[in-house]
Amino acid sequence: MGEIRLVGTAHVSEKSIAEVRAAIEEFEPDIVGVELDAGRYQALRNGAPPPKVDEVLKGGNFSQILFQWTLAYLQRKIGMDVGVEPGAEMMAAIDEVENRGLPLGLIDRDIRITLSRFWEGMSLWEKVKMLYALAVSVSGGVDEKVDIDALTRQDVVSAALEEFRNFSPNGAKALIDERDAYIARRILDLSGRYEKVLAVVGAGHVRGVERYLSSPDLLPPEAALTAAPKKRYPWGKIIGVLVVALFTILLISIAFSGVGLEVLAWAILYWVVINGVLAAGFTIAAGGHPLSALTAFGVAWMTSLNPLMAAGWFAAIVEAKVRKPSAADFQRIMDAETFDEMRKVPIFRVVLVAALANVGSTIGTFAYFLFIAPILGIDPTVIIPQGFANFVGWLGGLLPF
Template identity: 65%
Template sequence: MSEIHLVGTAHVSKNSVEEVKTAIEEFSPDVIAVELDRGRYAALKKQGQKPEVDDIIKGGNFSEILVQWMLAYIQRKIGMDVGVEPGSEMIAAIDEAEKRQIPLALADRDIRITLSRFWKGMSIWEKIKLLGALAGTIAGRGGDEEVDIESLAKDKDLIEMAIEEFHTFSPNGARALIDERDAFLAHSLLMLSKKNERVLGVVGAGHLKGIRGYLNDPSKLPPVQSLVQQPKPLPWKFIIGGIFVAMFAFLLILIAFSGVGLEVLIWAIIYWVLINGILAGGFTLLAGGHPLSALTAFCVSWMTSLNPLLAAGWFAAITEAKVRKPKASDFQKIIEAETFTEMRKVPMFRVVLVAALANVGSTIGTFAYFIFIFPILGIDPTVVLADGLGNLAAYLGSLI
């Protein structure tokens, strides 16, 4: 009967490196399964092809890419603090497998699928909380206390508490990053056990409980296909965008029929352009974008806010890429950056940051418009809306 032995590791732990080597020595596995996919394996081996700059810009998934880079930076920063390169325990497993001529299996789900399911599966509120937490961590808030990585890696109760906290903080995010990968890793290990008598799994300590639960009762495993298909959430972007377009058009119609005058109607349109544009352009500058990128965001934001298929950040990013010209070598610079300030100076990172923040500014501008437009115009909304509805109804009635 085949045997599956698991080694739970911390990705920035010196002890985990030694534990992996010891487990391989003592268990003598027929195959070593590591918590890696082809992309991360190639990156650790420094064999991966860098993505094309044009592909990043055309892809448009700027928020997902930014979150991925921020998460990688935080993990790398922790590793630098404790003197361990992130993924060292996986490198140790790879090196030992090569040295002992033991087959190596990449057991994890494709990182692109995981990130896609992670980001698209989260609610808007979860995304806001996550970005706030990441920004706070990068800014250094709450970072004065020293963290003993080795103790945390061994303390099962603390690990379980951390996972439970993550599920509370972002249930949908935790499902994609932890629960689904527990199941995928368990599938991989069980498949390997059908062809090998002794399987050693090298996985993050946070996955141990979930994987063991599935290995003890494989009937609970969800189908593999359900774990790898691209999510198809409701098109909230188009739904919300359509609502705002309808609201804006209806608001202008009511103002026009309310009798407050053509001048108020024109100013309502002008403020739509100004509020959306100023906030989109301002957030572009906040990201470190070039003035021309900010000007682009300003000029297109009023229009993109009325079209769910377009985003001010896309246009600002294209301008930023034309002016600052990112190179393929920028990806390595992002990986090697030791501080967020250093990372922010890399043209490719700044393109993505400009795109993300310009979109944030444009979105805030849209909400701000509907909240503040009547006070800015100096008119009573109840009177305008009531008169507008009444006059509109009378006009439509005259047409019947």
């Protein structure tokens, strides 16, 4: 096995760029491995090809897309504040490798696999916390006094990683632990073919990779690191079915309890209004067009009763018709210097409308069940047993035996 040296970097640090160049100069490696996959390497070298608008809109993973765009914006914003482009230290390594005629090794897992396993692996609560934290970060801006160079010190890195694990244990597993193992595997593969291997990785991966390099027997099978993520329980659909069941039970109880058809009519009307107003309100909050908000209002009552549909999908279709997003929008998102600029890009606005309309509709559904009883002036502990008893008696009278 060849000699291995790791260089831990911060992705937006001028100091890290200098350290990468110095390590190549001093160590004189036979190959340099960088924490990139083929897709990100091509994006750094030639610019990433824009995705197709239709693919983004038909994918339906609007919250995940927002997460990716916002995270990329925050990293880019930090880089702009300190005068360093994200990934600059990797480009420095690549340039040095090319200047010296050395081979380059791409040692990171495919970003699509990582993001898929990251998002699918997190619980619903972890996703909510993650999106909220990003929203707070964006609205509060980036602290320009942050010590970027401290991000490569292992005590600072370890503290940050521990905090992230407490915040999102499943997210940390996919984003850090699995990649530690994958990167270590690639480095060991390179060391089997080259005498001196220099690996440039993010500071957060150094200790994990070193642990696997010193004890390769701890490495999980590669198939376990690259397989499609296991589907978690479809909580969204399960909750959707429960909502339909609760709403049905409520209506049957009111209808057969003897409180009157007027109360039943108000119960149905409030379902339409509460779901619709909140879905439309969140659409407007996202900067959506009035027609998109009207669409969200019109369909929210129905989509809340169908686990396979979402109000945001319909609002997004109308928003796309109005805003007319194009492939050029993706570059505009990458070039945006403020979050407000990013919000004005049509494709970003469409995705934001879709995500927030769904949030509004979901809140409306829960708000309905929390407040409908006091609004109608009924006691569910009386209405439901009484109504169902009458309903069962009515059914019994219809049966021929």
